[in-house]
Amino acid sequence: MYIDTHLHLCNRWLDDVRRPKAIADIDKNKIITWAQSWDIPSYMKALEYSKESKYIFPAFGVLPWEAFDYKDRFDEIIKLCSEALMLGEIGWDNQNAKDKRSIPLQRPMLEVFLEAAEKYNLIMNLHFRGGLERDGFELLKSYDSKKAIIHSYSGPPEMIKEINEQGFYVSYGSSRYDKLTPSQTKFFRERITEVHEDLLIIEIDVLERGSSFRPPSVVFPKILKTIAKFRKTTSEEIEEMNQRNVLRLIGDDPKLQEMRNLIV
Numbered sequence: 559m560y561i562d563t564h565l566h567l568c569n570r571w572l573d574d575v576r577r578p579k580a581i582a583d584i585d586k587n588k589i590i591t592w593a594q595s596w597d598i599p600s601y602m603k604a605l606e607y608s609k610e611s612k613y614i615f616p617a618f619g620v621l622p623w624e625a626f627d628y629k630d631r632f633d634e635i636i637k638l639c640s641e642a643l644m645l646g647e648i649g650w651d652n653q654n655a656k657d658k659r660s661i662p663l664q665r666p667m668l669e670v671f672l673e674a675a676e677k678y679n680l681i682m683n684l685h686f687r688g689g690l691e692r693d694g695f696e697l698l699k700s701y702d703s704k705k706a707i708i709h710s711y712s713g714p715p716e717m718i719k720e721i722n723e724q725g726f727y728v729s730y731g732s733s734r735y736d737k738l739t740p741s742q743t744k745f746f747r748e749r750i751t752e753v754h755e756d757l758l759i760i761e762i763d764v765l766e767r768g769s770s771f772r773p774p775s776v777v778f779p780k781i782l783k784t785i786a787k788f789r790k791t792t793s794e795e796i797e798e799m800n801q802r803n804v805l806r807l808i809g810d811d812p813k814l815q816e817m818r819n820l821i822v
């Protein structure tokens with residue numbers, strides 16, 4: 559079964575034609591999809607999309623570079639976390655912060671999410687980029703939660719050993735995995751091969767724009783193929799590994815019972 563642990567259905571370029579196409583494709587092909595959000599309005603949309611297919615499950619998150627707009631709204635965030643199935647996308651990333659005013663607020667906002675994840679035992683989809691991979695990892699370790707996914711980890715490959723030891727999951731994939739340049743191939747191969755087989759999971763992240771758009775059922779097998787090639791195995795083995803790992807990650811969480819029933 560295809561399980562996509564990180565997809566943005568809210569991207570503006572998924573217009574009124576492509577978004578319904580993607581959702582219909584997910585439903586028809588039974589692709590379990592974790593719909594990520596990046597602020598409260600996009601979470602509201604993810605909740606709507608989840609009503610359009612039983613295979614879509616919304617995750618609540620506010621991306622780090624939105625932190626300035628949310629500086630007086632941590633209470634709202636806490637409340638939504640208490641109701642959420644999962645958290646995502648959250649994280650820490652100063653370099654890609656379009657709004658530089660978010661920088662001093664990113665860590666405090668992330669800690670609000672980490673506390674909620676600990677309290678409500680929630681799965682988290684985490685984005686640590688721009689040199690903050692180590693800081694993010696250290697902060698994560700200081701909380702008592704193992705249900706963390708470091709999404710498309712981009713720090714030094716050597717650090718993956720430490721991530722494995724902590725039992726944190728790492729997700730990889732993109733709609734462009736069949737179009738990687740040689741240097742991107744090297745970058746991802748060096749990292750994807752380091753992740754422990756019990757901790758690697760698969761994601762699409764974003765669907766492509768305009769005429770390059772391809773629905774999840776077309777993109778997902780291409781990701782499996784690329785990752786299988788890196789790890790010198792078959793697409794089927796990667797698909798099964800992903801399913802196994804996702805099942806372990808969701809565990810016996812009563813909020814995710816419906817999802818578990820669709821997988822087993």
Ligand SMILES: [Zn+2]
Nearest residue numbers: 566594647763
């Ligand atoms: Zn994302």
